[in-house]
Amino acid sequence: MRVYRGEFSTPAADRAPTADLLASAADGVPAVRVTAPPRQVAFGRRDAREDGFDRAKRAARDAGFPVVERDVGGRAVAYTGSTLSFGVAVPTGEGRGSIGARYDVAVETLRDALRDLGADVVRGEPPAAFCPGDHSLRVANRGKIAGLAQRVRADAALVAGVLVVSAADPEAIAGVTGPVYDALDVPFDPESVGSVADAGGPDDSDAVAHAVEDAFVDGPWGDGERRIVRVGGGDA
Known part of the structure; x- marks a missing residue:
């Protein structure tokens, strides 16, 4: 499996390796990247269609979060600089599984990795959560920590998501997500x-990133x- 490591100083540059992951999978070699992107709010195509999109971008910038517009669906997601982003690209085609099967593998792999770190996490999300969706992880009976999305093309699929690690992140994420x-x-x-x-796991983004990478x-x-x-750059 190809493992992409390294950090970028700007949100726009940090998105570039996604194409490399998909190209690797299209060539038959699965690829993974787990990193802590620069501080930002990443908006999706669905957000861009809303009447309040311009106001939402201003709200993010007013809170000190640069704005990124993604070419995928989903809702806005805030990254603090210690919040993790992960992406796993796999080949598609006959006999390689469905969209639902890929979601199941990704969610279960992430869940098991976090449980091995001592985190009490389960599938699902509370009402009115950030990055709302059906493929999520939460602290048992408490807040959401991860949301996943999938990008599929004829030769490869990318299952990607956000993972909140630090105990300091929920307040910062809620503070910008609320007005957005x-x-x-x-x-x-x-x-x-x-x-x-x-959830009882480590408050250490590097340790969690390496555990998630290992799991995939x-x-x-x-x-x-x-x-x-x-x-x-960097050694992440």
């Missing part, structure tokens, strides 16, 4: 944001071997 979702007319409960630390490399889509690809 209000502008977009999306229900949001500030108490719906949790973290790996809240050693999981159903990986072969237990890493082919490291350096992008950007």
